[in-house]
Amino acid sequence: MDTALDRAVRVFSERGYHATSIGDLTAAMRLATGSVYKAFRDKHAVFLAAFERYVALRQEETRSAAAQGANGRERLRNLLLSYVEHSQGSEGRRGCLVVGSAVELSAVDPVVAALVSARLETNEGFIAGLIREGQADGSIPRHVAADDTARLMICITQGLRVVGKARLSLDGKRLVAVAMKLLA
Amino acid sequence: MDTALDRAVRVFSERGYHATSIGDLTAAMRLATGSVYKAFRDKHAVFLAAFERYVALRQEETRSAAAQGANGRERLRNLLLSYVEHSQGSEGRRGCLVVGSAVELSAVDPVVAALVSARLETNEGFIAGLIREGQADGSIPRHVAADDTARLMICITQGLRVVGKARLSLDGKRLVAVAMKLLA
DNA sequence: TTTATTCGGAAACAATCATTCCCTATTATC
DNA sequence: GATAATAGGGAATGATTGTTTCCGAATAAA
Numbered sequence: 001m002d003t004a005l006d007r008a009v010r011v012f013s014e015r016g017y018h019a020t021s022i023g024d025l026t027a028a029m030r031l032a033t034g035s036v037y038k039a040f041r042d043k044h045a046v047f048l049a050a051f052e053r054y055v056a057l058r059q060e061e062t063r064s065a066a067a068q069g070a071n072g073r074e075r076l077r078n079l080l081l082s083y084v085e086h087s088q089g090s091e092g093r094r095g096c097l098v099v100g101s102a103v104e105l106s107a108v109d110p111v112v113a114a115l116v117s118a119r120l121e122t123n124e125g126f127i128a129g130l131i132r133e134g135q136a137d138g139s140i141p142r143h144v145a146a147d148d149t150a151r152l153m154i155c156i157t158q159g160l161r162v163v164g165k166a167r168l169s170l171d172g173k174r175l176v177a178v179a180m181k182l183l184a
Numbered sequence: 185m186d187t188a189l190d191r192a193v194r195v196f197s198e199r200g201y202h203a204t205s206i207g208d209l210t211a212a213m214r215l216a217t218g219s220v221y222k223a224f225r226d227k228h229a230v231f232l233a234a235f236e237r238y239v240a241l242r243q244e245e246t247r248s249a250a251a252q253g254a255n256g257r258e259r260l261r262n263l264l265l266s267y268v269e270h271s272q273g274s275e276g277r278r279g280c281l282v283v284g285s286a287v288e289l290s291a292v293d294p295v296v297a298a299l300v301s302a303r304l305e306t307n308e309g310f311i312a313g314l315i316r317e318g319q320a321d322g323s324i325p326r327h328v329a330a331d332d333t334a335r336l337m338i339c340i341t342q343g344l345r346v347v348g349k350a351r352l353s354l355d356g357k358r359l360v361a362v363a364m365k366l367l368a
Numbered sequence: 369t370t371t372a373t374t375c376g377g378a379a380a381c382a383a384t385c386a387t388t389c390c391c392t393a394t395t396a397t398c
Numbered sequence: 399g400a401t402a403a404t405a406g407g408g409a410a411t412g413a414t415t416g417t418t419t420c421c422g423a424a425t426a427a428a
């Protein structure tokens with residue numbers, strides 16, 4: 001079932017909610033229509049399950065990318081680098097389900113809107129925490145405003161996914177080098 | 185007709201392409217179905233016209249916001265401030281049609297994908313130009329990498345629209361103050 | 369072996385969608 | 399002033415959508 005959900009994540013990420021018919025869904029999940037409706041109440045429930053699975057997987061990836069780093073500054077750099085990589089290539093073209101949901105559904109679906117906001121705030125809190133870690137270990141200056149910088153970095157990460165979907169090339173090393181000036 | 189297109193822009197921006205039925209469209213444009221199909225070939229053509237109108241209006245707003253500034257650095261600050269303002273409140277909740285198109289249609293609609301890429305590259309070029317102006321007038325250091333910084337700033341502007349749609353509050357002054365560190 | 373139950377698959381359902389057709393009203397032309 | 403031509407409005411149409419239901423196969427229990 002989890003492997004079927006993974007395939008649902010791919011379809012929803014690439015086409016969005018409304019453009020994905022349950023025909024697309026069953027083809028991708030290798031399940032018949034009846035099976036899908038036996039496992040989920042309706043299309044919306046499939047989407048919610050796919051969304052939560054996507055969030056769980058991405059969170060795991062992000063945390064482990066940040067874990068590799070001697071101090072707060074290095075962990076933050078690795079997090080940003082990871083975001084750039086995920087925004088590129090085939091995964092970049094597929095798109096981020098959080099960004100897609102924010103843009104396509106936040107205005108019309110309060111349930112999804114709440115999930116998206118919660119996810120962004122969690123990420124922002126994680127980044128702010130890394131900044132404070134860096135300030136504690138001396139790798140980031142004290143005068144850096146942790147919360148404001150974290151919110152701007154969230155904008156950068158979400159913007160990366162938008163730009164990546166538009167097929168603009170992204171040079172991770174150079175882009176991150178510029179972004180790290182925010183920690184000066 | 186332009187006023188009808190403006191209303192189409194609002195609907196498409198808020199709900200996206202697929203979630204906007206031509207019933208929604210006719211209601212918003214105050215036109216009957218037949219009239220819409222007399223003025224445009226199909227729904228896709230309405231969207232393309234709305235997209236181009238949106239781009240033209242926003243470009244005008246952005247350029248005039250940037251025009252108010254004594255030097256390159258100030259013009260860039262005003263541009264960023266303008267983006268934050270447009271990403272907030274009712275307009276922020278409505279969303280940006282370029283971001284929406286990039287996320288919802290870039291993967292499946294080559295025509296829209298090309299328009300989106302062109303728009304992003306135009307914006308990026310404009311920002312890079314402002315940076316170079318600042319370097320010429322002495323308000324921005326020479327060692328700033330104009331192209332890389334411009335691409336990152338595009339990510340910021342697009343990310344602002346995503347975050348604004350998710351209803352997270354944005355403090356223009358503080359956010360832009362942090363972002364201006366990219367020009368140090 | 370037989371019965372019961374769960375699971376997957378395909379056809380059928382109602383609703384909604386984009387699109388077309390036709391009618392009316394208004395303008396312009398002779 | 400009569401007529402042609404055009405623009406706008408709304409009902410009909412065919413395709414597609416999400417959803418449900420029914421049926422067969424496979425597995426487990428007796």
